[in-house]
Amino acid sequence: MAAAAGAVDHRKGPRRRGEALYSAIFDATLAELAEVGYWRLAMERVAARAHASKASLYKRWPNRAELVIAALHHQGGEPDPAPDTGSLREDVLTLLRRGAQRLDSLFGEAARGLMAENLTNPERTANLRANMFTGRNRLMREILERAVARGDIPEAAIKPHLIEFAPALVDHHFLIHGAPIPDHVLRHIVDDILLPALTNATDPADLE
Amino acid sequence: MAAAAGAVDHRKGPRRRGEALYSAIFDATLAELAEVGYWRLAMERVAARAHASKASLYKRWPNRAELVIAALHHQGGEPDPAPDTGSLREDVLTLLRRGAQRLDSLFGEAARGLMAENLTNPERTANLRANMFTGRNRLMREILERAVARGDIPEAAIKPHLIEFAPALVDHHFLIHGAPIPDHVLRHIVDDILLPALTNATDPADLE
DNA sequence: CCATCAGTGAACGGTACGTTCTCTGTCCGC
DNA sequence: GCGGACAGAGAACGTACCGTTCACTGATGG
Numbered sequence: 001m002a003a004a005a006g007a008v009d010h011r012k013g014p015r016r017r018g019e020a021l022y023s024a025i026f027d028a029t030l031a032e033l034a035e036v037g038y039w040r041l042a043m044e045r046v047a048a049r050a051h052a053s054k055a056s057l058y059k060r061w062p063n064r065a066e067l068v069i070a071a072l073h074h075q076g077g078e079p080d081p082a083p084d085t086g087s088l089r090e091d092v093l094t095l096l097r098r099g100a101q102r103l104d105s106l107f108g109e110a111a112r113g114l115m116a117e118n119l120t121n122p123e124r125t126a127n128l129r130a131n132m133f134t135g136r137n138r139l140m141r142e143i144l145e146r147a148v149a150r151g152d153i154p155e156a157a158i159k160p161h162l163i164e165f166a167p168a169l170v171d172h173h174f175l176i177h178g179a180p181i182p183d184h185v186l187r188h189i190v191d192d193i194l195l196p197a198l199t200n201a202t203d204p205a206d207l208e
Numbered sequence: 209m210a211a212a213a214g215a216v217d218h219r220k221g222p223r224r225r226g227e228a229l230y231s232a233i234f235d236a237t238l239a240e241l242a243e244v245g246y247w248r249l250a251m252e253r254v255a256a257r258a259h260a261s262k263a264s265l266y267k268r269w270p271n272r273a274e275l276v277i278a279a280l281h282h283q284g285g286e287p288d289p290a291p292d293t294g295s296l297r298e299d300v301l302t303l304l305r306r307g308a309q310r311l312d313s314l315f316g317e318a319a320r321g322l323m324a325e326n327l328t329n330p331e332r333t334a335n336l337r338a339n340m341f342t343g344r345n346r347l348m349r350e351i352l353e354r355a356v357a358r359g360d361i362p363e364a365a366i367k368p369h370l371i372e373f374a375p376a377l378v379d380h381h382f383l384i385h386g387a388p389i390p391d392h393v394l395r396h397i398v399d400d401i402l403l404p405a406l407t408n409a410t411d412p413a414d415l416e
Numbered sequence: 417c418c419a420t421c422a423g424t425g426a427a428c429g430g431t432a433c434g435t436t437c438t439c440t441g442t443c444c445g446c
Numbered sequence: 447g448c449g450g451a452c453a454g455a456g457a458a459c460g461t462a463c464c465g466t467t468c469a470c471t472g473a474t475g476g
Contacts, residue, residue: 010423010424010425014472014473015422015423015424015471015472015473016423017422017423017472017473017474021423037328038328039328042462042463042464043463043464043465044462044463044464045463047424047425051424051425052423053423053425053426054425054464054465054466055422055423055424055425055465055466055467056422056423056424058466059422059423063465112327112328113327113328115324115327115383116323116324116325116327116328117324119320119321119323119324119383120246120247120321120324125383125384125386126385159400161396161397161400161401162400162401165397165401168377168380168384169373169376169377169380171380172376172377172379172380175327175333175383176333176334176337176376177333177334178333185369188369189369189373192367192370193369193370193373193401193405196404196405196407196408196409197400197401197404199404199408200404200407200408201400201404222441223440223441223442223453223455224454225441225442225443225453225454229454250431250432250433251432251433251434252431252432252433253432255455255456259455259456260454260455261454261455261456261457262433262434262435262456263434263435263436263453263454263455263456264453264454264455266434267453267454271434
């Protein structure tokens with residue numbers, strides 16, 4: 001918590017630069033995020049809390065969305081590798097549970113706010129989606145490819161809409177009902193929707 | 209277009225009341241919605257456009273979300289009855305297409321904005337969801353019940369999460385990718401996800 | 417050691433909020 | 447058909463935050 005600088009006037013006192021300044025700003029951003037939520041997070045408040053100037057913020061990030069994304073990225077560690085339990089069901093459930101848990105945190109608060117803010121701008125929405133969902137989709141694809149290799153599901157299951165819809169349903173539940181997401185919701189998605197769809201996947205070529 | 213009142217000063221001129229006032233405000237609201245979109249729709253602008261006062265607006269609706277919902281409700285006619293083609297696939301596709309088409313209109317613009325604005329407030333989100341999705345869920349349930357009666361799918365398919373997820377996927381696509389929603393997206397949802405899930409639905413009792 | 421760079425805090429004009437004020441048209445009971 | 451209550455119009459207010467610009471001065475590198 002480097003934000004404990006207190007009432008230091010950085011016009012006279014130690015004037016931060018480089019990493020120290022970034023850290024102070026990111027700390028202030030995350031603290032504001034936790035305290036008042038994304039929606040009421042204001043550049044003015046972050047600047048004041050970090051004892052930095054708004055000009056310094058706007059020099060680095062054009063708006064609060066970029067600032068928050070940077071702060072989360074700065075905080076976030078390495079992504080976990082894809083689960084590999086030998087069971088498709090367990091792999092998928094693990095992946096979804098991991099995502100659900102992530103949403104029940106500062107990350108989720110930010111994700112909800114970022115979604116809300118960018119929903120009105122399709123271009124930014126696409127950009128945001130690329131940053132947030134791409135990782136999960138890659139892991140899901142990995143899981144499915146292993147299941148295909150094991151012979152658990154047909155190769156036709158490797159299709160974008162079959163890869164993306166389970167995480168999409170989790171996201172939707174989060175957006176509508178909030179976090180935490182009950183585990184039975186995840187089990188329903190996997191057992192009643194995803195697995196039947198994957199098992200019955202048919203290659204369009206078979207229909208010709 | 210009752211909004212064509214022009215430069216009438218309603219302090220002196222005919223002062224509207226009751227239905228006339230409501231209509232003028234709703235017309236102005238929908239016109240603003242169409243012109244600048246939900247996000248830039250401001251109470252100030254609506255009031256000015258309707259030659260009404262902000263006080264009159266706030267007396268009736270506490271915020272723009274309520275105002276827009278009321279305006280849409282005022283405009284909206286009777287909901288169509290559930291499709292009944294004799295084919296589950298056609299019924300569901302018709303329902304989803306209808307929903308997709310509805311989203312590609314003023315209603316969709318408003319829905320996106322309302323979602324964005326209320327995403328940060330779980331309580332309001334729930335309220336909003338009740339107003340927007342309940343109708344569709346009822347129709348979907350009706351369709352599925354007919355399919356069960358015909359013997360097309362097992363009775364176990366009548367479960368909330370199986371009823372709700374197809375419209376949810378449509379909504380999610382709309383939120384992320386915008387409108388119009390390509391028809392093949394709807395066909396993928398129905399053919400590759402919904403129908404396999406419904407056909408394979410198993411009663412939990414069968415597993416005991 | 418000094419010129420340049422860069423961060424701070426303050427102030428600005430702008431937009432929209434939600435509230436409150438005065439003035440006055442409209443309606444209802446009598 | 448009259449007069450008071452009710453309620454709408456428009457303007458003004460204080461608040462919040464936006465994104466920008468300013469003068470000042472600490473830090474940095476040649």
